[in-house]
Amino acid sequence: MSDLSLLVQMGLGALLALSVYLPLRCGQLSLATPGFYAIGGYVAALLSTRWPALAAAGAGGLYPLPALLLEMVLAVGLAVGLALLIGRPVLKLRGIYLAIATIALVEILRVVNLNAGWSGGAVGIFAIPQPFDGPGGYLVCTALLLALCCWFCARLEQTRLGRAMAAIREDELATRCMGVPTAQVALSAFVLSAAIAALTGVVAAHFLNTWNARQGGFDASITTLAFVVFGGSRTWLGPVLGGLVLTALPELLRPVGDLRLIVFGLVILVGPILAPQGLITPERLAALARAFPARAAGGNGVRR
Amino acid sequence: MTAPPLLELEGLSRSFGGLVAVNQVSLQVQEGTITGLIGPNGAGKTTLFNLISGLTPPHAGRILWQGAAIGGLPPERVNRLGIARTFQNLRLFGPLSCLDNVLVGLHSADRSPLLAGLLNRPAFRRQQDQLRQRAHELLELLELDRLADQPADSLAYGHRRRLEIARALATGPRLLLLDEPAAGMNPAEKAALADLIERLRQRFNLTVLVIEHHVPLMMRLCDRLAVLNFGQRIAEGTPAEVRSDPLVIEAYLGSQA
Protein backbone atom coordinates (compact mmCIF):
# COMPACT_ATOMS: atom_id res chain seq x y z
CA MET A 1 0.00 0.00 0.00
CA SER A 2 1.28 3.45 -0.88
CA ASP A 3 1.88 6.02 1.82
CA LEU A 4 -0.89 8.21 0.42
CA SER A 5 -3.37 5.33 0.55
CA LEU A 6 -2.47 4.74 4.16
CA LEU A 7 -3.11 8.40 4.92
CA VAL A 8 -6.54 8.11 3.26
CA GLN A 9 -7.35 5.07 5.39
CA MET A 10 -6.22 6.88 8.51
CA GLY A 11 -8.52 9.78 7.66
CA LEU A 12 -11.45 7.40 7.10
CA GLY A 13 -10.65 5.77 10.46
CA ALA A 14 -10.69 9.16 12.17
CA LEU A 15 -14.06 9.96 10.57
CA LEU A 16 -15.56 6.69 11.82
CA ALA A 17 -14.13 7.41 15.26
CA LEU A 18 -15.92 10.79 15.28
CA SER A 19 -19.12 8.97 14.38
CA VAL A 20 -18.74 6.65 17.39
CA TYR A 21 -17.70 9.60 19.56
CA LEU A 22 -20.85 11.70 19.15
CA PRO A 23 -23.27 9.30 20.93
CA LEU A 24 -20.58 8.45 23.51
CA ARG A 25 -20.12 12.15 24.18
CA CYS A 26 -23.62 12.11 25.59
CA GLY A 27 -23.24 8.78 27.37
CA GLN A 28 -24.85 6.54 24.73
CA LEU A 29 -22.82 3.41 23.99
CA SER A 30 -24.09 3.05 20.42
CA LEU A 31 -22.11 0.77 18.10
CA ALA A 32 -24.29 1.38 15.05
CA THR A 33 -21.61 3.29 13.13
CA PRO A 34 -20.56 0.39 10.82
CA GLY A 35 -24.19 -0.14 9.83
CA PHE A 36 -24.56 3.44 8.59
CA TYR A 37 -21.09 3.23 7.04
CA ALA A 38 -22.27 0.18 5.06
CA ILE A 39 -25.38 2.07 3.93
CA GLY A 40 -23.23 4.95 2.67
CA GLY A 41 -20.99 2.53 0.80
CA TYR A 42 -23.89 0.73 -0.87
CA VAL A 43 -25.54 3.98 -1.92
CA ALA A 44 -22.29 5.05 -3.60
CA ALA A 45 -21.59 1.64 -5.12
CA LEU A 46 -25.10 1.10 -6.47
CA LEU A 47 -25.64 4.60 -7.83
CA SER A 48 -22.29 4.83 -9.53
CA THR A 49 -22.38 1.36 -11.11
CA ARG A 50 -26.07 0.68 -11.75
CA TRP A 51 -27.81 4.00 -12.23
CA PRO A 52 -27.40 4.56 -15.98
CA ALA A 53 -27.00 8.34 -15.95
CA LEU A 54 -24.34 8.25 -13.23
CA ALA A 55 -22.65 5.04 -14.39
CA ALA A 56 -22.33 6.42 -17.92
CA ALA A 57 -20.83 9.60 -16.52
CA GLY A 58 -18.12 7.50 -14.94
CA ALA A 59 -17.45 5.26 -17.92
CA GLY A 60 -14.20 6.07 -19.60
CA GLY A 61 -13.15 9.27 -17.83
CA LEU A 62 -13.22 10.32 -14.21
CA TYR A 63 -16.43 10.04 -12.23
CA PRO A 64 -17.79 13.59 -11.93
CA LEU A 65 -17.58 15.30 -8.55
CA PRO A 66 -21.19 16.58 -8.60
CA ALA A 67 -22.26 12.92 -8.85
CA LEU A 68 -20.13 12.16 -5.80
CA LEU A 69 -21.83 15.01 -3.93
CA LEU A 70 -25.24 13.69 -4.98
CA GLU A 71 -24.34 10.28 -3.56
CA MET A 72 -23.28 11.93 -0.32
CA VAL A 73 -26.57 13.80 -0.04
CA LEU A 74 -28.61 10.65 -0.74
CA ALA A 75 -26.53 8.48 1.60
CA VAL A 76 -26.83 11.00 4.43
CA GLY A 77 -30.56 11.32 3.77
CA LEU A 78 -31.05 7.56 3.93
CA ALA A 79 -28.89 7.11 7.05
CA VAL A 80 -30.55 10.04 8.85
CA GLY A 81 -33.99 8.69 7.94
CA LEU A 82 -33.17 5.26 9.33
CA ALA A 83 -31.54 6.77 12.44
CA LEU A 84 -34.65 8.86 13.11
CA LEU A 85 -36.87 5.82 12.62
CA ILE A 86 -35.03 3.45 14.95
CA GLY A 87 -33.44 6.04 17.26
CA ARG A 88 -36.39 6.71 19.56
CA PRO A 89 -37.06 3.09 20.57
CA VAL A 90 -33.41 1.98 20.54
CA LEU A 91 -32.15 4.92 22.60
CA LYS A 92 -34.53 3.98 25.41
CA LEU A 93 -31.92 1.33 26.17
CA ARG A 94 -28.88 2.15 28.30
CA GLY A 95 -25.28 1.05 28.53
CA ILE A 96 -24.51 -2.47 27.45
CA TYR A 97 -28.12 -3.07 26.35
CA LEU A 98 -27.87 -0.23 23.85
CA ALA A 99 -24.54 -1.65 22.67
CA ILE A 100 -26.10 -5.06 22.05
CA ALA A 101 -29.15 -3.62 20.29
CA THR A 102 -26.98 -1.55 17.95
CA ILE A 103 -24.68 -4.49 17.24
CA ALA A 104 -27.82 -6.45 16.34
CA LEU A 105 -28.80 -3.64 13.97
CA VAL A 106 -25.40 -3.79 12.29
CA GLU A 107 -25.73 -7.57 11.92
CA ILE A 108 -29.24 -7.31 10.48
CA LEU A 109 -28.04 -4.83 7.89
CA ARG A 110 -25.09 -7.08 7.08
CA VAL A 111 -27.26 -10.14 6.57
CA VAL A 112 -29.72 -8.17 4.45
CA ASN A 113 -26.85 -6.86 2.33
CA LEU A 114 -25.44 -10.35 2.00
CA ASN A 115 -28.69 -11.82 0.72
CA ALA A 116 -30.44 -9.03 -1.13
CA GLY A 117 -30.40 -9.29 -4.91
CA TRP A 118 -29.26 -5.73 -5.52
CA SER A 119 -26.19 -5.93 -3.31
CA GLY A 120 -24.18 -8.46 -5.32
CA GLY A 121 -24.40 -10.94 -2.47
CA ALA A 122 -21.21 -12.19 -0.91
CA VAL A 123 -19.14 -11.13 -3.90
CA GLY A 124 -20.37 -7.57 -3.67
CA ILE A 125 -20.14 -4.77 -6.17
CA PHE A 126 -17.04 -4.32 -8.31
CA ALA A 127 -15.48 -1.67 -10.50
CA ILE A 128 -16.88 1.29 -8.65
CA PRO A 129 -15.88 4.28 -10.79
CA GLN A 130 -13.14 6.58 -9.55
CA PRO A 131 -13.72 10.30 -9.06
CA PHE A 132 -9.97 10.84 -8.61
CA ASP A 133 -7.13 9.40 -10.67
CA GLY A 134 -4.97 8.53 -7.65
CA PRO A 135 -4.81 8.41 -3.86
CA GLY A 136 -3.86 12.11 -3.77
CA GLY A 137 -7.37 13.14 -4.76
CA TYR A 138 -8.89 10.85 -2.15
CA LEU A 139 -6.53 12.29 0.44
CA VAL A 140 -7.70 15.84 -0.29
CA CYS A 141 -11.32 14.71 -0.25
CA THR A 142 -10.95 12.78 3.02
CA ALA A 143 -8.95 15.56 4.66
CA LEU A 144 -11.63 18.11 3.71
CA LEU A 145 -14.36 15.88 5.11
CA LEU A 146 -12.40 15.26 8.30
CA ALA A 147 -11.71 18.97 8.72
CA LEU A 148 -15.41 19.70 8.26
CA CYS A 149 -16.43 17.09 10.86
CA CYS A 150 -13.76 18.28 13.33
CA TRP A 151 -14.93 21.85 12.92
CA PHE A 152 -18.49 20.69 13.46
CA CYS A 153 -17.68 18.77 16.65
CA ALA A 154 -15.52 21.61 18.00
CA ARG A 155 -18.25 24.20 17.44
CA LEU A 156 -20.84 21.82 18.88
CA GLU A 157 -19.05 21.95 22.25
CA GLN A 158 -19.80 25.69 22.36
CA THR A 159 -23.56 25.34 21.83
CA ARG A 160 -26.35 24.38 24.20
CA LEU A 161 -26.68 21.03 22.41
CA GLY A 162 -23.03 20.24 23.17
CA ARG A 163 -23.38 21.31 26.80
CA ALA A 164 -26.55 19.23 27.17
CA MET A 165 -24.71 16.22 25.73
CA ALA A 166 -21.90 16.60 28.26
CA ALA A 167 -24.44 16.95 31.08
CA ILE A 168 -26.41 13.85 30.04
CA ARG A 169 -23.22 11.85 30.10
CA GLU A 170 -22.66 12.85 33.73
CA ASP A 171 -26.22 12.52 35.03
CA GLU A 172 -29.18 12.04 32.75
CA LEU A 173 -31.92 12.40 35.37
CA ALA A 174 -30.42 15.59 36.79
CA THR A 175 -30.20 16.95 33.24
CA ARG A 176 -33.88 16.21 32.70
CA CYS A 177 -34.71 18.01 35.94
CA MET A 178 -33.01 21.09 34.42
CA GLY A 179 -35.63 21.12 31.66
CA VAL A 180 -33.42 19.54 28.99
CA PRO A 181 -35.32 17.17 26.65
CA THR A 182 -32.66 14.50 26.91
CA ALA A 183 -34.32 12.01 24.55
CA GLN A 184 -34.19 14.63 21.80
CA VAL A 185 -30.56 15.48 22.56
CA ALA A 186 -29.51 11.81 22.47
CA LEU A 187 -31.42 11.33 19.21
CA SER A 188 -29.62 14.33 17.69
CA ALA A 189 -26.26 12.82 18.61
CA PHE A 190 -27.32 9.47 17.12
CA VAL A 191 -28.49 11.08 13.87
CA LEU A 192 -25.30 13.15 13.50
CA SER A 193 -23.30 10.00 14.12
CA ALA A 194 -25.23 8.20 11.35
CA ALA A 195 -24.64 11.08 8.93
CA ILE A 196 -20.86 11.09 9.46
CA ALA A 197 -20.69 7.29 9.07
CA ALA A 198 -22.68 7.40 5.81
CA LEU A 199 -20.46 10.16 4.38
CA THR A 200 -17.41 8.08 5.24
CA GLY A 201 -18.95 5.05 3.52
CA VAL A 202 -19.48 6.96 0.27
CA VAL A 203 -15.81 7.97 0.07
CA ALA A 204 -14.62 4.54 1.18
CA ALA A 205 -16.61 2.71 -1.51
CA HIS A 206 -15.00 4.72 -4.30
CA PHE A 207 -11.59 4.54 -2.68
CA LEU A 208 -11.72 0.75 -2.20
CA ASN A 209 -13.19 0.33 -5.69
CA THR A 210 -15.35 -2.54 -4.40
CA TRP A 211 -18.03 -2.90 -1.73
CA ASN A 212 -19.52 -5.96 -0.05
CA ALA A 213 -21.23 -7.08 3.13
CA ARG A 214 -17.92 -7.54 4.93
CA GLN A 215 -17.61 -3.75 5.08
CA GLY A 216 -19.13 -2.75 8.37
CA GLY A 217 -19.70 -5.81 10.54
CA PHE A 218 -19.25 -6.60 14.21
CA ASP A 219 -15.44 -6.37 13.91
CA ALA A 220 -15.77 -2.80 12.72
CA SER A 221 -18.04 -2.00 15.69
CA ILE A 222 -15.32 -3.07 18.08
CA THR A 223 -12.42 -1.51 16.17
CA THR A 224 -14.11 1.87 15.88
CA LEU A 225 -15.03 1.74 19.57
CA ALA A 226 -11.37 1.05 20.34
CA PHE A 227 -10.43 4.23 18.42
CA VAL A 228 -12.52 6.30 20.82
CA VAL A 229 -11.61 4.44 24.01
CA PHE A 230 -7.93 4.78 23.11
CA GLY A 231 -8.08 8.44 22.09
CA GLY A 232 -10.60 9.65 24.66
CA SER A 233 -14.31 10.38 24.39
CA ARG A 234 -14.69 13.73 26.08
CA THR A 235 -13.34 15.98 23.37
CA TRP A 236 -13.35 15.58 19.59
CA LEU A 237 -9.55 15.48 19.33
CA GLY A 238 -9.42 12.16 21.19
CA PRO A 239 -11.27 10.02 18.63
CA VAL A 240 -9.50 11.74 15.75
CA LEU A 241 -6.13 10.85 17.22
CA GLY A 242 -7.32 7.33 18.12
CA GLY A 243 -8.66 6.75 14.60
CA LEU A 244 -5.50 8.02 12.91
CA VAL A 245 -3.06 6.14 15.14
CA LEU A 246 -4.87 2.83 15.42
CA THR A 247 -5.55 2.68 11.68
CA ALA A 248 -1.90 3.31 10.91
CA LEU A 249 -0.47 1.01 13.56
CA PRO A 250 -1.17 -2.40 11.93
CA GLU A 251 0.36 -1.14 8.66
CA LEU A 252 3.40 0.37 10.35
CA LEU A 253 3.88 -2.89 12.24
CA ARG A 254 3.96 -4.99 9.06
CA PRO A 255 7.75 -5.50 9.30
CA VAL A 256 7.35 -7.47 12.55
CA GLY A 257 5.15 -10.03 10.77
CA ASP A 258 2.51 -11.97 12.70
CA LEU A 259 3.64 -10.36 15.90
CA ARG A 260 1.88 -7.18 14.75
CA LEU A 261 -1.56 -8.39 15.76
CA ILE A 262 -0.29 -9.11 19.23
CA VAL A 263 1.38 -5.71 19.50
CA PHE A 264 -1.77 -4.06 18.18
CA GLY A 265 -3.86 -5.92 20.76
CA LEU A 266 -1.46 -4.91 23.52
CA VAL A 267 -1.67 -1.25 22.57
CA ILE A 268 -5.47 -1.40 22.71
CA LEU A 269 -5.25 -3.17 26.05
CA VAL A 270 -2.56 -1.07 27.70
CA GLY A 271 -3.85 2.30 26.44
CA PRO A 272 -6.99 2.32 28.58
CA ILE A 273 -5.09 0.92 31.57
CA LEU A 274 -2.55 3.74 31.50
CA ALA A 275 -5.09 6.39 30.45
CA PRO A 276 -8.59 5.27 31.47
CA GLN A 277 -10.13 8.45 30.05
CA GLY A 278 -8.23 8.05 26.79
CA LEU A 279 -5.07 9.80 25.65
CA ILE A 280 -6.69 13.17 25.19
CA THR A 281 -8.88 14.72 27.86
CA PRO A 282 -10.11 18.29 28.22
CA GLU A 283 -7.96 18.52 31.35
CA ARG A 284 -4.77 17.62 29.49
CA LEU A 285 -5.67 20.06 26.73
CA ALA A 286 -6.19 22.79 29.32
CA ALA A 287 -2.81 21.98 30.88
CA LEU A 288 -1.21 22.15 27.42
CA ALA A 289 -2.94 25.45 26.75
CA ARG A 290 -1.49 26.82 30.00
CA ALA A 291 1.97 25.61 29.03
CA PHE A 292 1.73 27.13 25.54
CA PRO A 293 -0.69 30.04 26.04
CA ALA A 294 -0.51 31.34 22.47
CA ARG A 295 -1.65 28.07 20.93
CA ALA A 296 -4.64 27.18 23.09
CA ALA A 297 -6.95 24.72 21.35
CA GLY A 298 -10.17 22.82 21.80
CA GLY A 299 -12.18 21.52 24.72
CA ASN A 300 -13.24 24.80 26.36
CA GLY A 301 -16.57 23.31 27.38
CA VAL A 302 -15.08 21.21 30.14
CA ARG A 303 -12.15 22.04 32.36
CA ARG A 304 -10.30 20.65 35.28
CA MET B 1 -63.15 33.25 43.82
CA THR B 2 -59.65 32.75 45.19
CA ALA B 3 -56.88 31.46 42.97
CA PRO B 4 -55.95 27.80 43.40
CA PRO B 5 -52.77 27.13 45.37
CA LEU B 6 -49.58 27.14 43.32
CA LEU B 7 -49.07 23.47 44.13
CA GLU B 8 -51.58 21.06 45.57
CA LEU B 9 -51.12 17.38 46.39
CA GLU B 10 -54.26 15.27 46.73
CA GLY B 11 -54.02 11.86 48.38
CA LEU B 12 -50.64 11.18 46.80
CA SER B 13 -49.31 7.63 47.28
CA ARG B 14 -46.28 5.70 46.13
CA SER B 15 -44.92 2.36 47.29
CA PHE B 16 -41.75 0.38 46.60
CA GLY B 17 -42.38 -3.33 46.79
CA GLY B 18 -44.38 -3.73 49.98
CA LEU B 19 -43.17 -0.47 51.49
CA VAL B 20 -45.55 2.48 51.27
CA ALA B 21 -43.04 5.33 51.05
CA VAL B 22 -45.66 8.05 50.56
CA ASN B 23 -49.12 7.32 51.88
CA GLN B 24 -52.17 9.44 50.96
CA VAL B 25 -50.35 12.73 51.35
CA SER B 26 -52.31 15.93 50.78
CA LEU B 27 -50.70 19.35 50.92
CA GLN B 28 -51.30 22.89 49.68
CA VAL B 29 -48.48 25.26 48.89
CA GLN B 30 -49.55 28.88 48.48
CA GLU B 31 -47.70 31.19 46.14
CA GLY B 32 -44.93 33.19 47.80
CA THR B 33 -44.65 31.07 50.93
CA ILE B 34 -41.81 29.02 52.33
CA THR B 35 -43.12 25.63 53.36
CA GLY B 36 -40.98 23.30 55.43
CA LEU B 37 -41.16 19.54 55.19
CA ILE B 38 -39.84 17.75 58.24
CA GLY B 39 -39.85 14.18 59.44
CA PRO B 40 -37.44 11.45 60.48
CA ASN B 41 -35.16 9.67 58.02
CA GLY B 42 -37.08 7.36 55.73
CA ALA B 43 -40.34 9.27 56.25
CA GLY B 44 -40.79 9.72 52.51
CA LYS B 45 -39.74 13.35 52.09
CA THR B 46 -37.35 12.78 49.18
CA THR B 47 -39.85 10.43 47.56
CA LEU B 48 -42.42 13.23 47.75
CA PHE B 49 -39.98 15.54 45.90
CA ASN B 50 -39.38 12.82 43.32
CA LEU B 51 -43.14 12.55 42.77
CA ILE B 52 -43.59 16.31 42.38
CA SER B 53 -40.61 16.70 40.03
CA GLY B 54 -41.72 13.83 37.79
CA LEU B 55 -38.83 11.47 38.53
CA THR B 56 -41.15 8.90 40.09
CA PRO B 57 -44.72 8.40 38.85
CA PRO B 58 -47.34 8.32 41.62
CA HIS B 59 -49.40 5.16 42.22
CA ALA B 60 -52.43 7.10 43.40
CA GLY B 61 -53.51 10.67 43.96
CA ARG B 62 -53.10 13.89 42.03
CA ILE B 63 -50.53 16.65 41.70
CA LEU B 64 -52.08 19.98 40.75
CA TRP B 65 -50.02 22.90 39.45
CA GLN B 66 -52.13 26.07 39.55
CA GLY B 67 -55.14 23.79 39.50
CA ALA B 68 -54.08 21.63 36.52
CA ALA B 69 -53.10 17.98 36.98
CA ILE B 70 -49.42 17.35 36.17
CA GLY B 71 -48.94 13.86 37.64
CA GLY B 72 -47.13 11.56 35.21
CA LEU B 73 -45.45 14.36 33.22
CA PRO B 74 -41.74 13.70 32.54
CA PRO B 75 -39.24 15.71 34.63
CA GLU B 76 -38.19 18.02 31.79
CA ARG B 77 -41.81 19.10 31.25
CA VAL B 78 -42.35 19.59 34.97
CA ASN B 79 -39.25 21.77 35.11
CA ARG B 80 -40.43 23.91 32.24
CA LEU B 81 -43.74 24.49 34.01
CA GLY B 82 -41.69 26.28 36.68
CA ILE B 83 -40.69 23.64 39.23
CA ALA B 84 -36.97 23.23 39.93
CA ARG B 85 -35.23 21.12 42.54
CA THR B 86 -31.95 20.28 44.21
CA PHE B 87 -30.85 16.80 45.24
CA GLN B 88 -30.13 15.55 48.75
CA ASN B 89 -27.28 13.39 47.41
CA LEU B 90 -25.86 16.12 45.11
CA ARG B 91 -26.16 15.39 41.41
CA LEU B 92 -23.93 18.00 39.81
CA PHE B 93 -22.20 17.53 36.46
CA GLY B 94 -18.84 16.69 38.04
CA PRO B 95 -16.20 17.49 35.41
CA LEU B 96 -18.09 20.50 34.04
CA SER B 97 -17.16 23.92 35.39
CA CYS B 98 -19.52 25.68 37.80
CA LEU B 99 -20.36 28.09 35.01
CA ASP B 100 -21.24 25.25 32.63
CA ASN B 101 -23.35 23.57 35.31
CA VAL B 102 -25.42 26.76 35.55
CA LEU B 103 -25.48 27.15 31.75
CA VAL B 104 -27.10 23.70 31.48
CA GLY B 105 -29.79 25.11 33.76
CA LEU B 106 -30.20 27.96 31.26
CA HIS B 107 -30.80 25.45 28.40
CA SER B 108 -34.43 26.49 27.87
CA ALA B 109 -33.50 30.18 28.00
CA ASP B 110 -30.94 29.65 25.22
CA ARG B 111 -32.91 30.34 22.06
CA SER B 112 -30.09 30.40 19.52
CA PRO B 113 -30.62 28.06 16.57
CA LEU B 114 -27.98 25.34 16.24
CA LEU B 115 -26.78 26.65 12.89
CA ALA B 116 -26.14 30.14 14.27
CA GLY B 117 -24.09 28.53 17.02
CA LEU B 118 -22.06 26.39 14.64
CA LEU B 119 -21.33 29.40 12.43
CA ASN B 120 -20.66 31.55 15.51
CA ARG B 121 -22.93 34.31 14.21
CA PRO B 122 -22.88 37.69 15.99
CA ALA B 123 -26.44 37.13 17.26
CA PHE B 124 -25.33 33.82 18.76
CA ARG B 125 -22.31 35.41 20.44
CA ARG B 126 -24.49 38.18 21.87
CA GLN B 127 -26.94 35.69 23.33
CA GLN B 128 -24.16 33.52 24.76
CA ASP B 129 -22.63 36.58 26.41
CA GLN B 130 -26.00 37.40 27.97
CA LEU B 131 -26.47 33.84 29.21
CA ARG B 132 -22.96 33.74 30.61
CA GLN B 133 -23.61 37.02 32.38
CA ARG B 134 -26.82 35.62 33.88
CA ALA B 135 -24.94 32.53 35.01
CA HIS B 136 -22.25 34.71 36.63
CA GLU B 137 -24.96 36.73 38.41
CA LEU B 138 -26.45 33.57 39.85
CA LEU B 139 -23.04 32.32 40.94
CA GLU B 140 -22.33 35.70 42.53
CA LEU B 141 -25.63 35.60 44.40
CA LEU B 142 -24.60 32.24 45.85
CA GLU B 143 -21.07 33.50 46.52
CA LEU B 144 -19.53 31.09 44.03
CA ASP B 145 -18.42 33.49 41.34
CA ARG B 146 -14.71 33.17 41.99
CA LEU B 147 -15.10 29.40 41.49
CA ALA B 148 -16.88 29.82 38.14
CA ASP B 149 -14.15 28.07 36.15
CA GLN B 150 -13.56 25.26 38.64
CA PRO B 151 -15.02 21.83 37.90
CA ALA B 152 -17.97 21.05 40.16
CA ASP B 153 -16.38 17.94 41.65
CA SER B 154 -13.43 19.96 42.98
CA LEU B 155 -15.69 22.10 45.18
CA ALA B 156 -16.08 21.88 48.94
CA TYR B 157 -19.28 20.25 50.13
CA GLY B 158 -21.07 23.44 51.16
CA HIS B 159 -20.18 25.08 47.85
CA ARG B 160 -21.61 22.14 45.95
CA ARG B 161 -24.90 22.50 47.80
CA ARG B 162 -25.04 26.14 46.77
CA LEU B 163 -24.09 25.32 43.18
CA GLU B 164 -27.10 22.96 43.09
CA ILE B 165 -29.27 25.91 44.08
CA ALA B 166 -27.71 28.18 41.44
CA ARG B 167 -28.27 25.55 38.75
CA ALA B 168 -31.90 25.06 39.79
CA LEU B 169 -32.52 28.83 39.85
CA ALA B 170 -31.10 29.09 36.33
CA THR B 171 -34.13 27.22 34.99
CA GLY B 172 -36.28 30.18 36.10
CA PRO B 173 -38.58 28.38 38.52
CA ARG B 174 -41.61 29.71 40.38
CA LEU B 175 -41.41 26.84 42.86
CA LEU B 176 -38.06 25.71 44.24
CA LEU B 177 -37.77 22.31 45.95
CA LEU B 178 -34.73 22.15 48.26
CA ASP B 179 -33.83 18.70 49.56
CA GLU B 180 -31.75 19.13 52.72
CA PRO B 181 -29.81 22.14 51.38
CA ALA B 182 -28.08 22.62 54.75
CA ALA B 183 -27.03 19.01 55.28
CA GLY B 184 -23.48 18.77 56.58
CA MET B 185 -23.26 22.47 57.48
CA ASN B 186 -22.47 23.84 60.93
CA PRO B 187 -25.08 25.96 62.78
CA ALA B 188 -23.57 29.26 61.59
CA GLU B 189 -23.57 28.07 57.97
CA LYS B 190 -27.12 26.81 58.35
CA ALA B 191 -28.27 30.19 59.63
CA ALA B 192 -26.53 31.92 56.72
CA LEU B 193 -28.22 29.56 54.28
CA ALA B 194 -31.62 30.28 55.81
CA ASP B 195 -31.01 34.01 55.26
CA LEU B 196 -29.97 33.27 51.71
CA ILE B 197 -33.15 31.29 51.01
CA GLU B 198 -35.21 34.18 52.34
CA ARG B 199 -33.29 36.62 50.11
CA LEU B 200 -33.71 34.41 47.05
CA ARG B 201 -37.43 34.17 47.66
CA GLN B 202 -37.79 37.93 47.64
CA ARG B 203 -35.49 38.50 44.71
CA PHE B 204 -37.09 35.91 42.40
CA ASN B 205 -40.67 35.95 43.78
CA LEU B 206 -40.14 32.32 44.64
CA THR B 207 -42.28 29.82 46.41
CA VAL B 208 -40.11 27.39 48.35
CA LEU B 209 -40.64 23.87 49.63
CA VAL B 210 -37.68 22.88 51.78
CA ILE B 211 -36.65 19.70 53.59
CA GLU B 212 -34.38 20.19 56.60
CA HIS B 213 -33.87 18.38 59.89
CA HIS B 214 -32.89 21.32 62.06
CA VAL B 215 -36.29 22.11 63.57
CA PRO B 216 -35.54 25.44 65.31
CA LEU B 217 -34.16 26.76 62.02
CA MET B 218 -37.27 25.63 60.16
CA MET B 219 -39.50 27.24 62.78
CA ARG B 220 -37.81 30.56 62.05
CA LEU B 221 -37.56 30.26 58.25
CA CYS B 222 -40.89 28.74 57.24
CA ASP B 223 -44.39 30.20 56.93
CA ARG B 224 -45.91 26.71 57.06
CA LEU B 225 -44.63 23.35 58.19
CA ALA B 226 -45.74 19.86 57.17
CA VAL B 227 -44.64 16.81 59.11
CA LEU B 228 -44.21 13.42 57.51
CA ASN B 229 -43.87 10.16 59.42
CA PHE B 230 -43.87 6.67 57.85
CA GLY B 231 -45.11 8.15 54.59
CA GLN B 232 -48.08 9.91 56.16
CA ARG B 233 -48.57 13.62 56.65
CA ILE B 234 -49.30 13.73 60.37
CA ALA B 235 -49.47 17.50 60.79
CA GLU B 236 -49.60 20.73 58.81
CA GLY B 237 -49.86 24.34 59.87
CA THR B 238 -47.94 27.37 61.07
CA PRO B 239 -44.76 26.58 62.98
CA ALA B 240 -46.53 27.43 66.26
CA GLU B 241 -49.42 25.09 65.48
CA VAL B 242 -47.12 22.28 64.50
CA ARG B 243 -44.92 22.74 67.55
CA SER B 244 -47.90 22.17 69.87
CA ASP B 245 -49.43 19.31 67.90
CA PRO B 246 -49.49 16.26 70.19
CA LEU B 247 -48.96 13.83 67.28
CA VAL B 248 -45.85 15.69 66.24
CA ILE B 249 -44.48 15.88 69.73
CA GLU B 250 -44.95 12.17 70.06
CA ALA B 251 -43.65 11.13 66.65
CA TYR B 252 -40.86 13.54 65.99
CA LEU B 253 -40.19 16.50 68.21
CA GLY B 254 -40.76 14.43 71.31
CA SER B 255 -37.88 12.18 70.51
CA GLN B 256 -35.56 15.19 70.18
CA ALA B 257 -36.71 17.15 73.25
Ligand SMILES: Nc1ncnc2c1ncn2[C@@H]1O[C@H](COP(=O)(O)OP(=O)(O)O)[C@@H](O)[C@H]1O
Ligand atom coordinates in the same frame (compact mmCIF):
# COMPACT_ATOMS: atom_id res chain seq x y z
N1 LIG C 1 -36.31 4.02 44.47
C1 LIG C 1 -36.61 3.39 45.62
N2 LIG C 1 -36.69 2.04 45.67
C2 LIG C 1 -37.00 1.40 46.80
N3 LIG C 1 -37.24 2.01 47.97
C3 LIG C 1 -37.19 3.34 48.01
C4 LIG C 1 -36.86 4.11 46.84
N4 LIG C 1 -36.86 5.42 47.17
C5 LIG C 1 -37.17 5.47 48.48
N5 LIG C 1 -37.36 4.23 48.99
C6 LIG C 1 -37.74 3.92 50.36
O1 LIG C 1 -38.81 4.77 50.71
C7 LIG C 1 -38.68 5.21 52.04
C8 LIG C 1 -38.68 6.71 52.07
O2 LIG C 1 -37.44 7.18 51.60
P1 LIG C 1 -37.12 8.71 51.39
O3 LIG C 1 -38.21 9.33 50.62
O4 LIG C 1 -35.76 8.81 50.82
O5 LIG C 1 -37.12 9.26 52.89
P2 LIG C 1 -36.58 10.63 53.48
O6 LIG C 1 -36.16 11.49 52.36
O7 LIG C 1 -37.75 11.17 54.24
O8 LIG C 1 -35.45 10.28 54.40
C9 LIG C 1 -37.40 4.60 52.60
O9 LIG C 1 -37.74 3.47 53.36
C10 LIG C 1 -36.64 4.23 51.36
O10 LIG C 1 -35.84 3.11 51.59
Ligand SMILES: [Mg+2]
Ligand atom coordinates in the same frame (compact mmCIF):
# COMPACT_ATOMS: atom_id res chain seq x y z
MG1 LIG D 1 -34.34 12.32 51.94
